[in-house]
Amino acid sequence: MPVEYDPDPKIAAYAHPERLVTTEWLEAHLGDPGLVVAESDEDVLLYHTGHIPGAVKIDWHLDLNDPLTRDYVDAGGFAALMSAKGITPDTTIVFYGDQSNWWAAYALWVTSLFGHADVRLLDGGRKKWHDEGRPLTTDVPSPSPADYPLAERDDERIRAYREQVLAHIGNGALVDVRSPGEYSGELLHMPDYPQEGALRGGHIPTAVNVPWRRAADEADGTFLPADRLRALYEGEIGLDARDDIIAYCRIGERSSHTWFVLTYLLGFDHVRNYDGSWVEWGNAVRVPIER
């Protein structure tokens, strides 16, 4: 049986309220049977400076990616990871992390590729929990290995490859969630980050630019309320819940954030994340680029 949902009124207004929890809810449910909290950060040491009591660490780089091929782990690798973290297919996983939950959303998206049913995000992520003075600990839990059967990764439903993106130009919506400078081609990486990683700047033709940040509250990093998200994506940008949408960024983490917003907060049916993103597109020979 899944852990009960957060009845918070802001969350209840989203299309899938079962995908998000507040910091209050999480603190009250820490230790509930069937609940595992997982931290996924950009900074690989941050978890070890103090994390939510009982939370396990999932490293996007070491745990979720194949060490050799630029791809995710396979069914065996994923099952081994889940087992080591004490997670069974029935477990409710609440992800949280730094950088407004980029990597938490990314880990949630990768976990969804394997069909794990009950995955949720902590609204506001690590920063909100920390700023509210909620408990943190450096004690690393050692869960008993759990039974996790091999689950085949389904790359069709929510993941897009370069060839599919190419075929999508002119046939579906493309959402570039990077900063305006990256979209225009002036920058090859986020502002203030090292300018490297792609040989060409610009964006995929026909893509609209909706920086991921626009979905988050500037002060505390929580998601905007449902009505404001609708006003942005449906009103201002003109997307429709039935559209076939592919989102991308630089390596797929910021676009996981937008994928989460469109899929679970707004209830769009066909949103895929192009994890190859600009690092692949901006280096690929002969793909079209717009500036």
Added chain:
Amino acid sequence: MRDALHDIVEEFAGTPRDLRLMLLLEFANALPPLPDHLVQDHDRMEAVEECQAPVFLAVDVGPDAVRLYFDAPPESPTTRGFASVLHQGLDGATPEEVLATPNDFFLSMGLEELVTPLRMRGRAGMLARVKRRVAGGAERTSRETS
């Protein structure tokens, strides 16, 4: 390579893989706070743009010893850890010792497999900027004394 830095590299290399990140965290926690004169005059510090996190450094080049100062936020412990390795390894070194530090010394620390490549470039950026300051400072000193 200066002995102090060499010892740190050896310490990392000799630490089991599982504990190497914890060692880096110990270094992060040991980074000393900025002295008052730099807290007051933070604009004097140079931003390390190769780092993902907001990191600043200042270098005081004396004829016999180079003093290093780093400022990195607690939310970026990895970057703090790298800054602290440079601090413990090179603070108080002679200008010649700093300039003789191999640019790739950190490849021997065994962190490549644990930390993402962008962080690695941030660390190289910190050392490159320190060396540039020391080279510039040494030039100025030799001009002033000649």
